[in-house]
Amino acid sequence: MKSLIKILVIAVVLVAVSCKKDTAPNYQFMPNMYESAGYETYGEAVFPNGIEAQLPAEGSIPRGFVPFDIENSTEGYELAKATLLSPIDSTQVDLVRGKELYDIYCGICHGNKGNGQGKLVQREKILGIPSYDDVGRAINEGSIYHTIYYGKNTMGSYANQLNEEERWQVVSYVLKLKADLEK
Template identity: 60%
Template sequence: MKSFIKIGIVLGTAAIMTSCFNKSKPNYQFMPNMYESVGYETYQESDAFKNGVEAQLPAENTINRGWMPYDYENTPEGKELAKAELKNPLEADSTSTEANLGDGKELYDIYCAVCHGGKGDGQGVLVKREKFLGVPSYADREITEGSIYHVIYYGLNSMGSYAAQLNEKERWQVTMYVEQLKKDLTK
């Protein structure tokens, strides 16, 4: 008799568990927040803070990770100051110089050669097609590594800034390559 009761309990439990099963509908979710979580955006409004997004703002006087402030202003005086003071911090030994020049050439070909030309003579594809006129040759300019870096950072005349496209090291690599082009043009 006891075995019939145990068998009855097992069959009853199995019947109860399978009675809610329906192939056309999904099963019950016992913890729906685990299956369908709420998506939060980085700077969205939140009820967790009484002033909105105050806890998501960066602390005062901090800078973004990987970004270094540039101390020269976007003015003619700032450009002249950068031209006189700013020096390339990349190592000057022969092995790293060749690697930096190679990387600088690659970046120059991507971002600069379309206007300034592959040789730095101001005869890029856009100049030849007369989309931009008056792009000077590096041989005709009084440029230093500081002025090159400054112009890459802020832009000059119709040239826009490339600070968002190139990080600090890449800007210095392009600067090294532009100096090499200037030397080759003045020979």
């Protein structure tokens, strides 16, 4: 019986070894993974017309996106300053959350007190950040929101970092800082 098992094992090993052919390549189950085409990082588009599955449906709006109807221009800024009011009432204002967001996104330049003396200004990396209580600076909730949404001068837009509700919380906190500086 033992000799029969030995013979059977030897036969199986011989069959397995005899099927291997070093001169012929092995079978490729997914040839695209072995022989993929190389593309330059910033070269021409891989799919010049786009792949239908990658393109959004025409006229669609991304989930969570709320369009802002005021344009990014000086006239739009003045219109926002004159007409735009916060949709959140005083019971929904969360100054603690507004302070957290302000410290994360705004305090580095504008300073934690809104006096224009943030870390980047103190280190002279950015210059010319005015204080919220400067005499020639009549800011209100509409102008602050417009500036957060589109940016102004050297300040970039924070529309991608803050959603609409968070932007209004920051606006409320900036108005609080302005009031504190004017005391």
